[in-house]
Amino acid sequence: MKTLKVALLGCGNVGAQVARILLTDAEVLADRAGATLELTGIAVRNIGAKRDVEVPADLFTTDAEALIDESDIVIELLGGMEPASSLIRRALSRGASVITGNKALLAAQGGELNALAFENNAQLRYEAAVAGAIPILRPIMDSLSGDKITKVMGIVNGTTNFILDAMDSTGAQFDDVLKEAQDLGYAEADPTADVGGHDAASKAAILASLAFHTDFAFEDVHCEGITKITAADVAAAKDAGMVIKLLAIAERSEAGIGVRVHPTLLRRTHPLAAVHGAFNAVFVEAENAGELMFYGAGAGGAPTASAVMGDTVAVARRMASGGPLPAISAQQPVKVMDFCDITTSYWIGLEVNDEPGVLASIAQIFASNGVSIETLRQDSNPESNAGTAELLLVTHRSTEKALAATLAAVADLAAIKEVTSVLRVEGN
Amino acid sequence: MKTLKVALLGCGNVGAQVARILLTDAEVLADRAGATLELTGIAVRNIGAKRDVEVPADLFTTDAEALIDESDIVIELLGGMEPASSLIRRALSRGASVITGNKALLAAQGGELNALAFENNAQLRYEAAVAGAIPILRPIMDSLSGDKITKVMGIVNGTTNFILDAMDSTGAQFDDVLKEAQDLGYAEADPTADVGGHDAASKAAILASLAFHTDFAFEDVHCEGITKITAADVAAAKDAGMVIKLLAIAERSEAGIGVRVHPTLLRRTHPLAAVHGAFNAVFVEAENAGELMFYGAGAGGAPTASAVMGDTVAVARRMASGGPLPAISAQQPVKVMDFCDITTSYWIGLEVNDEPGVLASIAQIFASNGVSIETLRQDSNPESNAGTAELLLVTHRSTEKALAATLAAVADLAAIKEVTSVLRVEGN
Numbered sequence A, B: 001m002k003t004l005k006v007a008l009l010g011c012g013n014v015g016a017q018v019a020r021i022l023l024t025d026a027e028v029l030a031d032r033a034g035a036t037l038e039l040t041g042i043a044v045r046n047i048g049a050k051r052d053v054e055v056p057a058d059l060f061t062t063d064a065e066a067l068i069d070e071s072d073i074v075i076e077l078l079g080g081m082e083p084a085s086s087l088i089r090r091a092l093s094r095g096a097s098v099i100t101g102n103k104a105l106l107a108a109q110g111g112e113l114n115a116l117a118f119e120n121n122a123q124l125r126y127e128a129a130v131a132g133a134i135p136i137l138r139p140i141m142d143s144l145s146g147d148k149i150t151k152v153m154g155i156v157n158g159t160t161n162f163i164l165d166a167m168d169s170t171g172a173q174f175d176d177v178l179k180e181a182q183d184l185g186y187a188e189a190d191p192t193a194d195v196g197g198h199d200a201a202s203k204a205a206i207l208a209s210l211a212f213h214t215d216f217a218f219e220d221v222h223c224e225g226i227t228k229i230t231a232a233d234v235a236a237a238k239d240a241g242m243v244i245k246l247l248a249i250a251e252r253s254e255a256g257i258g259v260r261v262h263p264t265l266l267r268r269t270h271p272l273a274a275v276h277g278a279f280n281a282v283f284v285e286a287e288n289a290g291e292l293m294f295y296g297a298g299a300g301g302a303p304t305a306s307a308v309m310g311d312t313v314a315v316a317r318r319m320a321s322g323g324p325l326p327a328i329s330a331q332q333p334v335k336v337m338d339f340c341d342i343t344t345s346y347w348i349g350l351e352v353n354d355e356p357g358v359l360a361s362i363a364q365i366f367a368s369n370g371v372s373i374e375t376l377r378q379d380s381n382p383e384s385n386a387g388t389a390e391l392l393l394v395t396h397r398s399t400e401k402a403l404a405a406t407l408a409a410v411a412d413l414a415a416i417k418e419v420t421s422v423l424r425v426e427g428n
Ligand SMILES: NC(=O)c1ccc[n+]([C@@H]2O[C@H](COP(=O)([O-])OP(=O)(O)OC[C@H]3O[C@@H](n4cnc5c(N)ncnc54)[C@H](OP(=O)(O)O)[C@@H]3O)[C@@H](O)[C@H]2O)c1
Pocket: A009, A010, A011, A012, A013, A014, A015, A043, A044, A045, A046, A047, A049, A062, A064, A076, A077, A078, A079, A080, A082, A083, A101, A102, A103, A104, A128, A129, A132, A298, A299, A300, A301, A304
């Protein structure tokens, strides 16, 4: 049986679990790959650091380049842009195949790295980069290769789902739940990348690129986080039989492909609404397959390592059998839509003076901007706000542009006291 | 670009949709496969029959064998054992690759057919055979190839899920819901294969074979259907925060691998509990990945055709790139467990005389058989049954053997009027 030399870059949360699996499950892996996977070294910053798993000390090195230059397969689990990018390029340029879970790097340089792999007849795989353990990239690329994907909607960030789910079940405010999530280890000390939606936006770019056979980067993704979601928003949604989730959405329409991350209202009967805690799930719509959903752990050392190892076995299998790479589907030239052209439904909360004619003026503004109203609910306010009423409108799908114009005109009405919330609605 | 000749056997629910996709999406398919897929003919029984899709009349033939002998890829969508089995063998023996959705055939002859494909350096794929459109076989084989699956639990039959879901939401009896399902086209005129659990058992054998790298046949699967589930069972489950689903379960333990299909109680918070109507879903537990779920349409012409086409593109891609087959993982010799050795939890309803000492005798019997009780609830019966009480017990996991002995001894107690229900509980 052929032996393939595997270099591991990084021995942190994920890297340590990959090392463990390579060392303890060697026999099973060899059987499945048709080749022996020999872990030849682990590049880290601090050789002496205490590790989560037992690894022979002589495997550690700080010379990642030398390690790469002796390897057939390189598993990059350092994170960050540099040195990860240079090291991956070094490996691919040598014709070594690379497995990585580095979503930030892929969202920035995925197109270039894929091209470099292709030029060098090397394989580049990154199932772990989106939704951790959940097999989602391969089903999109392979299982759905005979179908046409029309939409992908994913809960792809565990931290924000944990926070929104806790707000939903306890009624607490964002800040309090964030603090609890930090105490429990579900949110980082600096939570910006998660709660600002940037981590989800990286994953949205990767998902959209594969689903639509093209190349989206982080900048192509419209991104809004969850920091402005209030307990009142969550309660109002609950009241209407809905739940707020941070979704990464990529959708094809005649006008092009729009990719966005924002808090989104979903009916509680939608399959994504049942995704609780830090779990992830990706919902896919395809012309023939209809609606599919893939659910599981979106992060964590061992789950993410499972995805890394699935890629590693696949890469090794192909190396062992000596076959050429499969034909890569031509990159389709696509129109990346401007955010203002994207269509969705909107949930709009207004505080208005409770006087005759207000409703008519509001309805008139919506109509003249071509935004049609699906449902409208009016509640008189409790005594503290006597003389005012709360309006809750849900619109049919319309463009962001039309919505913005509508809201601007509505805000100008003398009878409007405040636009209390504007949220997008999907799966309606 | 290489041209591959594709023979389609069958033009029914699924075959017609496959023909449509091959004819209308030829360009996209060629791009993704790296080869042109030329539909060279469609074998049917009745050439003149009216079809669901527009197909050039000269493609139809009744001579399946001649068609196969001129083809690179054969898509079998006839159903049934013969002539499907002989035709698939004919194709594989010639070195043509085969895609099929024929679960009954695979559950009976999967091991042989896979071996025949391997001997002839041909590919055999059957994603459509389990859970229709849902990519499940490939994720199990490929994405999880670096992990060890410990358990698979699937809702893999849409008819029975539709019936159980309707019983749950309406409180109606099995017979009434079955009739409604037949009227709506969700159940066949002869529903035996579905409600008896046999269709699910075929799929359980296929899932277990792939998840555990071995070869299970239909006969290895313990199979119970849903015909004995009453409205009272469903209501009692609901009352306890649970729901009854027909599950195909394959589980690895130290004693071997057990494969079974039976009505199963699940907590309503379990991801499988949220699978409504005729939808399917497969829940997978793996050592590193943890819990995963795959959800979607389990049947229907277009969804099933999507899975068939995914396989077809994969097969064509490999043919176009000229590579050898990937190494097939060695079949692991495994111990198929006797059903009596399988462990699960049980939900047991008893009607007893409401007299002192009954509870103690029952508890004593459970204890002496080594079946430990997790929860127990006693309700006095309404006046119609004065003097009797209802007991509801849920046990910890124990073997079928121990449970059978326990029930036999309990039934012998003079104070027991009736064992009103025995159901298995999972995901507890
Ligand atoms: N954690 C998850 O659940 C998860 C999920 C999906 C994807 N990912 C992705 O997986 C990657 C790794 O994540 P992680 O959580 O395992 O990270 P981590 O715990 O921070 O580990 C990073 C590892 O890389 C090493 N390293 C960092 N910079 C280095 C340098 N310049 N030279 C040599 N070694 C260096 C560190 O060495 P020392 O130990 O010596 O400091 C450490 O072992 C990231 O791209 C992340 O986005 C993670």
